[in-house]
Amino acid sequence: MSSPEQDPVYEVMKNHSGRKADNHTVQNPTYENVGIKETSKDKVPCSWLMLSILLLAVLGLLVAFSSLGISASSFHKGEQAENTAIDLQRLKHDTNKTAEKLQILNYEATGNEENLKTLKLESNETADELQMLKNELAEMKSRIAIILKHPPSCDYINGITSDSGTYVISPDPLTVFPFPVFCNFTNEKETIIEHDSMNEIQITSCDPEKCHERHIRYNVTMEQIVALIQRSSECRQYIKYRCIGSILFEGGGYTQSATWLSRDGSHMKYWGGATSQRNFYCACGETESCVDSNKKCNCDSNSRDTETSDEGFLTDKDTLPVTGLQFGDAGDAGEYGWHTLGPLVCTGRN
Template sequence: MNRVLLFVLSVVVGAFCQTSDDEKSCLGNTVHNYFYGPEGQTINPTHNPVGSQQQGKPGKIGPRGDRGFTGQKGTKGEPGQSSNTARELQRLQTELDALKAKLETPLALPPSCDYVRGKKSSGIYLISPEPTKLQPFYVYCNFTGDASDAYIWHDTMEEMAVSKCQAAKCYRRKISYNVDMDQIVALIKISSRCRQFIKYRCRASVMFYDSGADHASWVSRGGTQMHYWGGATSRRNDYCACGETGTCVDSSKKCNCDRNTAPETSDEGYLTDKDALPVTGLFFGDTDASDEFGWHTLGPLICSGRQ
């Protein structure tokens, strides 16, 4: 009789534990799987939010054994995924694939300073004039009003003294830039204008006029010696800016320095030939006497506009 009562009681309790919402009264502490919502908020899975998982119901009581005792209750099932969870995982996977594709796409760099978006402040920017062939490189972008100038520096930015020597072009200075020449040429090609300041400060040191011998020249990027000076827009040989405007200290000369006497004077201006820039070398002479001196200055290459 007692065995029959125990069996009936076991069946009733087992059924109650499988159907009752108060699982704690049957199984002790219940394990819940939480997920974190916006800003780390823990969300209770009893509300069945998107992406939540719930523990399966406990297994049924085992069959009665040979000695009349009931089997042990089965363990809880593995947590399953709701249809909402599957849809959420699919959405996240799609977003992840799109993010990977975006990260693998090369950054769209501006070809020059003129293409920098916003143009908020002057500074160093990474540009790429020819992205299919050349590596991007850094330039200084100067934004003034509507102008967007790209500056490329070199190793002779400061004024330098010409060493003592007499023969024409006996002093030679090679110019090295902080950017490869093919990158510079790519920037020049996509720019509507480029310029480079050049100056020779002299005291009794001639440039182009000395019995028909040119003592000075600048070298183009192609290696050609050029015999006109900055500011001479006609680009005629042996001319400086003052020679074209008729403002040289000696009106019979085409350059101030060609007066070849004291006191100190200078010739200066911008070179603007895109096919020749940048300057890659400087030649001078006629500085050997005690009263003969020369100093040269070469500014950065500056390019702006769109071709």
């Protein structure tokens, strides 16, 4: 049998009886002490009763702790929910920011597409310009090769009299193609360009002034001729009018019966040999040696009994070459006229 200190019923019975234990020695409590009649049939050990009470207490504690756990869990879940709400708000904010960035990128992409089209167009234009430059470079190389192959004029050729003949020159490879000329090395190095009216030609029978016209055609282009003139220090062209009773400029009621046309088609009023280029002057007028001292040209004497002529070189580089001739006063009996135009001759270097 356990001691009173170890018996859990002891404390309970003490509380119910209101008695104190003396020196830890008490009588064994019985059901009679508490007013309960003990029978052998209903007798239950006190230890089981106390154990049931303890179990109930433990169960209550477990329930309490369980409630505390649920409360803690609920608190924890509430905190998680709050954090989740914050995270959702932040995610929504980030999503809006991302949407804005996507809109900006879309706008930039649209602008970049336009820029790409512009750059592509500019690239095509640049490619075309590059091709043009390549073509120009190729042409320039070709012309440089021409320069090395063809001299600018006959003055650049070392030749003697026996070497006179046809040569190909290139006065300005950047503007004109090479062309053939006659090089005369007899006295000085002459570059000669001929035309279709080299021989003397009698004017047709006509009486009004400038009624006879002769257009001069050269065997090279005017651009090539001008290139040679500009590359030369001097150029000249011989011109002559032989006459019987036919006026050149003035007399017999005429103010200008004849003329020659410059390279731009202007009607010139002086004749070959008139270095002063004064109007209606011939070479004899410059030297005061005309057959009629009152006239400035021999043919202006209008003599039907004597054949005479006016001739000389035209030397103005700005008007050469001659592109046409016009004559008149040759329609009556005893009136005759013949004209001669020499080739263009250029010398020296410019």
